[in-house]
Amino acid sequence: MTAERILAAFPRLSALVVGDICLDRWCTYDPAETDLSRETGIPRIGVVSTQITPGAGGTVANNLAALGAGRVAVLGVTGDDGFGFELGRALRSRGIEPDLLITTADVQTFTYTKIINGKSGVEDRPRLDFINTQPLAPDVERAMIERLNANAGEFDVIFVSDQAETSAGGAVTEGVRQWLAQWRTAYPDKIVWVDSRMRADRFRKAIVKPNLQEAEECCRRLFSRVDFEALRRHIDTDLLFVTHGERGVLVVEPGSESWVETRPVENPVDICGAGDSFSAGAGLALAATRLPVAAARMGNLVASVTIMKKGTGTASPDEVLAAEKRLQV
Template sequence: MLTTESIDQILTSIPARTIGLVGDLFLDRYLDIDAARNEPSVETGLIAYQVTRVRSYPGALGTVMNNLAALGVGRICPIAVIGDDGEGYELRQALSRMPALDQAGLVSAPDRRTPTYTKPMLEEAGRPPRELSRLDIKNRTPTPAALETAVIDHIERAWSQFDALIVLDQVSEVDCGVVTRRVRERIAELAARDPNKFVLADSREQIGKFRNVCVKPNADECKKAVSHPDTPDQDEEGLFTARCLELVRTGAVRAVFGTSGERGIYLARTTAPDGVEGRFVPAYPVSGPIDICGAGDSCSAGISCAMVAGQTYHDAAAFGNLVASITVQQIGTTGTASPAQVRQRWIDVGKFCS
């Protein structure tokens, strides 16, 4: 059970911990557009939007990194591939502002593009900014074998330094991102040899292909991973929990942290000697408007911080829920949670629940 003492233990332990990350590192670029300055293009007659400010942040794997830094992790070591391009330069600038970050594992590849989400934000008088159609830059060809080898080499060299490893497979196109089949298999081999190291994997399309690690799927990702027949007496929640249990029952993964929005996390894991059990770790109550952007990444950061501080799976899930309950209340931004915010939120939760 999560307590004030366990929260203090987590927050005071993690400045001495090193957490590694492997996966797809994106640039999130926001273009602030002033609608009052719009002008017609001389050449086409179309509206020429006038950008008044460019804001750049590390996205995807970078969102998890930002949450780890905000919580106070002492050393953060990402392993990723970015392009030798303007977006890559922009991304490195954004990363340089992040405390505790070691960029030694970033591989710069001249034949790959830096994955980028460009988000035009239209500002109109008397109205909140609204996002126009997003522009995406991604690599849609398979990751070259030489880059896979470079990523694997970085993982192998740094493995012993990591207190935990977070794996984020953001790219939907198979084997076109950082976490390819070869990379996934090597992580499985290393994790099998070192069962005490906590490894947490998150993947949009391939969660069912991870081995010897913990996984954090949502309902849609579970459905892609596990073939479970629909039955008349099971609702969506019942199917979700059944799929989480099935992921563990196969013996492929150590535990499942199944995220289920306001319900919280469905934690499924093996029991001695060969059983399987699951239970919901409830989310903490939130009032008012919410913004779920980045909530899953903040939850991953919270779970991993609790695990490297020696907490149980259950208490790690509860701490992940607590962190996410802070970030979802930060509207219009990809939120983070500081130690002070975590402690205050715990006090507020106690008042709300008493």
Template sequence: MLSAARLDSILSALPRLTIGLVGDLFLDRYLELQPVGETSIETGLVAHQVTRIRNFPGALGTVMNNLSALGVGLMLPTTVIGDDGHGFDLLREVRRLPVDPQNIICDPQRLTPTYTKPMQPVGDKVQELNRFDVRTRAPLSDNVQDLLCQRIEHTWQSSDGLIVLDQVNELGCGVVTDRVRDFLHELSKRNPQKLIYSDSRQRLRDFSFGVLKGNRAEIAGAVGIDPAADLSAFHTAAAQFAAKTKQPVFCTIGELGTLVATVDGKSTIVPAPQVTGPIDICGAGDSATSGIVTALLTGASPVEAAEFGNLIASITIQQLGTTGTATPAQIRDRWRSIQ
């Protein structure tokens, strides 16, 4: 178990950290609707009535929200968004966090990635209706990639470590292009001791450097196994990744916790705290990431880092209808409750 002394040492060090982030930054927009809509005179269709709009940084922003709640001193996001209304709203929310936004590139040729989520009351519950997705389904231009690599190098020099989030499935259409990934690899060669932690939905197998993290489906897709395969297959897959990168590998496996593979060929499952009642797993992997990275940067072992990430995820999944976060006080309370 994560000791009280180690937990305190991690939490007390967080305000001194500067963490760089590279990847896909989205706007999560929640539209709260009235229970009953009105009928449009023009179309005869139901016109949903929005009573409140809630905006949050999503994707890379979900990690940032979690790092902010933990009390991390400064974040340096490096990304590309659009020069549009969604981008304006996104930057307004980002600036509420302990963030230096100078390396966020606003490209007028692109749309700001946005998930719009209508939320309709149904009895005493809230139902999410069909989501509206906005983003540019085309590769980044060469000029923007040039600028992006320059900004990444600046972030690399100014931070204690990097989190890389490859969210977009279409090849070349997100921030983490082949060229950006190759550039990150070159940075890792310059300083192999500095943390680069990468989480990729579709291309985890293309990362041959740094600390890797995936969930069960992402690890399975990367090595070509059934996501429902026996856990022994995931022990083998994670160990193979660790042997390739010479760094720890983390595989989140839902309520079971996190599988950790290390460079010595060993792997273990770090159990998650058990929770009761309704849960919402949206953003659970990103909250685990925030815990794993901050713990590693403060000197924790991979197993301790996985325990810290599990603690945070066990708190965030109990926050319904939003992508949750966890504060140091909540983490201490959860840790005490499982002793």
């Protein structure tokens, strides 16, 4: 099936992104303004401009909206702080519904701040991350599950973004994982698409998309060997997508594996967010076609566009069609 036919179906689809909805801040500084602080003697970084974009699950949502999905909403947890306000505004400006976000003073908004040298254009200072190291409070977890119960049925696809790199995790708690497994059992035709940086093996019933490193780490932790079919059975899913960067994607189904090759892109600008853009394209395509290989091919095309953009870029339908023609995949 051609990309054009698949893309034409996207406006009829609705998607909910659940989990770690973050804020990305790109702060550009002027090296000429790096003076010593009078109070401490420590060199200051003189930021002259700041750009903000939704990050983590917000990047998935941003890509879904750019691809033309008919409705995109997010469900997660933000702090009662300025970064949370900025995140809500950034989501609305991209046509993404932020109304299901839970705001609480118990957490701070999950935020990545990247410091860019205005002269070289290079990120050359330590990244400043605002993270949460405590588990989600029980009342906030209950609110997450209540909002899932009340709203999940309205959407064709649920994307789960489990990106917190702390041992406590983020918005995707064990209770949320259990709810997702039960819901998928009750509604097997609904698509639940999971991207989990550290905990892919803890999900059940859902379609899971680890990258190669994440999948191998799960396998070694569980079986002391790399066995993607065993990982698929452990998750109890019909589909496992293992992305291999610029080489392609391995699609693991019961009794079979399919290799979906892509063509390497020369001189990629920024691979940050490539996995999120793959998920957006592949998840929507799977909802539109129910064809795993066609879905993987669409995900590859979307990612091939976004890696040519600085930061967590997106791909429009026209850019995807141009990539299909250029790469001939």
